[in-house]
Amino acid sequence: MTTTMTSGTVATSRGEERRERRRRLGPLGVLSHMALLVWTVLVVVPILWTFLASVKSEDEIFGDAWSLPETLHWDNFARAWEQAHIGQYTLNSVIVVSFSTLGTMLVGSMAAYVLARYPFRGNRAFYLLFVSGLALPVYLALSPLFFVVQNMGNVPVLGPFIGLNTHAGLILVYIAHSMPFTVFFLAAFFRTLPTAVGEAAMVDGASHTRVFFQIMLPMARPGIVSVTIFNVLGQWNQYQLPLVLLQERDKWVLTQGIADISTAAGYDQDWSALFAALTLAILPMLVVYTIFQRQIQAGLTAGALK
Amino acid sequence: MLFQRYRRGLFITAFLAAPVTLYLVYVISPYIQAFYIATTDWRGVSATPSFIGFENFTRLFSDGIFWKAVRHNAALLVLLPLLTIVIALFFAFLLNVGGGSGGREGVRGSKLYRVIFFFPQVLAVAVVAVLFQQVFRPDGSGMLNGPLMALGIEPIGFLSNPGVAFWSVLGVMVWQAVGFYVVLFSAGLASIPRDMFEAAQIDGAGRGSLFFRITLPLLWDTVQVAWVYLGILALDVFAIVWVMTDQHGGPDFSTTVMAAEIYRNAFSYFRFGYASALGVVMFFFTVGFAIISLRLSRRERIEY
Numbered sequence: 001m002t003t004t005m006t007s008g009t010v011a012t013s014r015g016e017e018r019r020e021r022r023r024r025l026g027p028l029g030v031l032s033h034m035a036l037l038v039w040t041v042l043v044v045v046p047i048l049w050t051f052l053a054s055v056k057s058e059d060e061i062f063g064d065a066w067s068l069p070e071t072l073h074w075d076n077f078a079r080a081w082e083q084a085h086i087g088q089y090t091l092n093s094v095i096v097v098s099f100s101t102l103g104t105m106l107v108g109s110m111a112a113y114v115l116a117r118y119p120f121r122g123n124r125a126f127y128l129l130f131v132s133g134l135a136l137p138v139y140l141a142l143s144p145l146f147f148v149v150q151n152m153g154n155v156p157v158l159g160p161f162i163g164l165n166t167h168a169g170l171i172l173v174y175i176a177h178s179m180p181f182t183v184f185f186l187a188a189f190f191r192t193l194p195t196a197v198g199e200a201a202m203v204d205g206a207s208h209t210r211v212f213f214q215i216m217l218p219m220a221r222p223g224i225v226s227v228t229i230f231n232v233l234g235q236w237n238q239y240q241l242p243l244v245l246l247q248e249r250d251k252w253v254l255t256q257g258i259a260d261i262s263t264a265a266g267y268d269q270d271w272s273a274l275f276a277a278l279t280l281a282i283l284p285m286l287v288v289y290t291i292f293q294r295q296i297q298a299g300l301t302a303g304a305l306k
Numbered sequence: 307m308l309f310q311r312y313r314r315g316l317f318i319t320a321f322l323a324a325p326v327t328l329y330l331v332y333v334i335s336p337y338i339q340a341f342y343i344a345t346t347d348w349r350g351v352s353a354t355p356s357f358i359g360f361e362n363f364t365r366l367f368s369d370g371i372f373w374k375a376v377r378h379n380a381a382l383l384v385l386l387p388l389l390t391i392v393i394a395l396f397f398a399f400l401l402n403v404g405g406g407s408g409g410r411e412g413v414r415g416s417k418l419y420r421v422i423f424f425f426p427q428v429l430a431v432a433v434v435a436v437l438f439q440q441v442f443r444p445d446g447s448g449m450l451n452g453p454l455m456a457l458g459i460e461p462i463g464f465l466s467n468p469g470v471a472f473w474s475v476l477g478v479m480v481w482q483a484v485g486f487y488v489v490l491f492s493a494g495l496a497s498i499p500r501d502m503f504e505a506a507q508i509d510g511a512g513r514g515s516l517f518f519r520i521t522l523p524l525l526w527d528t529v530q531v532a533w534v535y536l537g538i539l540a541l542d543v544f545a546i547v548w549v550m551t552d553q554h555g556g557p558d559f560s561t562t563v564m565a566a567e568i569y570r571n572a573f574s575y576f577r578f579g580y581a582s583a584l585g586v587v588m589f590f591f592t593v594g595f596a597i598i599s600l601r602l603s604r605r606e607r608i609e610y
Contacts, residue, residue, distance in 0.1 A: 043425065118314070120315075136592075140586065172328060176333050258430075258432055293424070
């Protein structure tokens with residue numbers, strides 16, 4: 001009985017306290033919830049509206065924007081995948097981003113490690129060379145880059161694989177353009193790691209290379225994960241570079257394909273397939289984001305917080 | 307010992323060879339070439355471009371479209387950071403501090419809000435551009451104009467009216483950016499000791515003073531980082547304009563930006579020399595912005 005009474009008193013005083021605070025913070029509490037809900041609607045509704053339109057017929061799309069489809073036209077997705085080549089473009093994006101991210105992480109972590117851990121003459125110069133790329137606008141170099149890649153096509157033996165309109169060519173460009181952030185972030189990360197473990201391994205006769213791959217790289221895992229996420233998303237969403245470097249349709253990546261369906265508007269425009277294509281581009285991101293949202297938020301904001 | 311040093315040198319060289327080579331070939335050399343090409347009349351077909359000095363630069367001074375683009379970038383440079391930061395700060399404050407329970411936590415469901423707000427950030431700009439092109443349709447089939455027309459209001463030419471199109475571009479950029487900065491500011495707020503908010507509340511601080519006297523000053527460093535990021539975003543904007551607007555920066559060049567004009571001159575008109583000159587000008591704008599923001603932030607830091 002006593003215990004119930006005591007806890008009851010505590011609860012009342014807590015309730016009073018809360019009421020008191022609420023009074024001070026005023027009706028703004030309601031308004032703030034309203035503001036948050038309004039932004040939620042602003043974010044969610046355009047995306048849901050697109051999903052809805054993706055199962056509408058052509059006539060319904062040109063009718064009332066908010067009408068519901070009479071029957072669900074799943075065939076829109078088949079046309080988007082086949083005729084609008086979204087399947088091909090998605091596959092191209094997957095190929096390019098897999099290799100370019102892998103390459104970026106391998107080459108970038110090697111450079112970052114050496115620059116962070118091995119003092120030598122010129123170290124600082126190399127580091128600044130990489131990091132200065134963070135401030136350079138890619139548009140300045142657009143035309144020369146086009147010709148650099150074109151000239152790569154004339155290199156003996158390798159040429160046909162790394163010139164214009166090749167995925168390998170685009171992958172190399174992605175890797176190079178991802179260096180500034182990757183080196184900047186990972187060098188800072190490698191500097192924070194303890195040196196003792198690596199030194200002990202060296203005493204035991206491990207080579208520099210082995211220390212890097214078997215000891216330092218696993219220790220740097222959190223940093224590697226963040227930068228990998230950053231690079232995967234950045235390269236997946238890239239539009240400008242493929243627009244310049246891949247001009248043959250069958251080589252296009254997903255962003256080019258999506259942009260093209262809408263800009264090439266004509267009498268034979270397939271609008272319902274456009275919405276289906278948009279949905280096909282958004283849904284996988286939504287799924288991946290829902291699963292990895294914590295890591296993705298951390299990975300993307302990591303650069304700004306350093 | 308000598309062997310050890312040899313091995314060390316070999317290791318450094320081996321590890322730096324690939325990244326440095328790629329970086330020099332695909333990043334540094336194009337940037338250097340751009341400065342040279344900017345002084346030529348190169349149109350891509352002639353094998354030997356001829357040197358024309360500063361002719362491209364004198365020409366661009368009277369290029370009305372380019373200056374229109376510069377003005378749009380300048381407007382974005384002011385408005386995009388301002389709007390995004392104000393909105394994001396407001397939401398971050400509500401989600402982390404402004405909740406009813408004594409500044410210890412944000413409003414209920416704050417985690418879910420953060421997850422939703424951040425989502426546009428992971429979408430490709432090109433995808434967002436196509437999405438909003440449909441949202442902004444000029445007739446009753448548009449997501450926004452449909453309800454407006456149902457209410458008997460004249461449809462708005464979000465992308466077809468030259469007076470409105472720029473604001474549509476700005477709106478979409480803010481739409482996509484806000485969530486990122488809500489998360490960024492939330493992370494900044496999380497590092498502020500909770501006692502500060504509690505102490506202020508015990509002393510009778512309301513939401514307003516909590517925000518302006520505690521949150522804002524302590525977040526100032528993060529706000530500056532956000533300002534620089536958004537400034538760079540405003541100077542570099544390309545895909546949203548190129549994909550979403552009519553005629554790639556239209557109607558009537560009312561939304562065009564520097565990057566779009568560079569791309570148009572290089573790859574639609576094949577004026578590589580002139581496009582590079584525009585790029586050089588853009589480079590100096592970016593460097594100028596970087597220097598100014600570094601200066602300003604240094605001064606702020608001394609004040610604190």
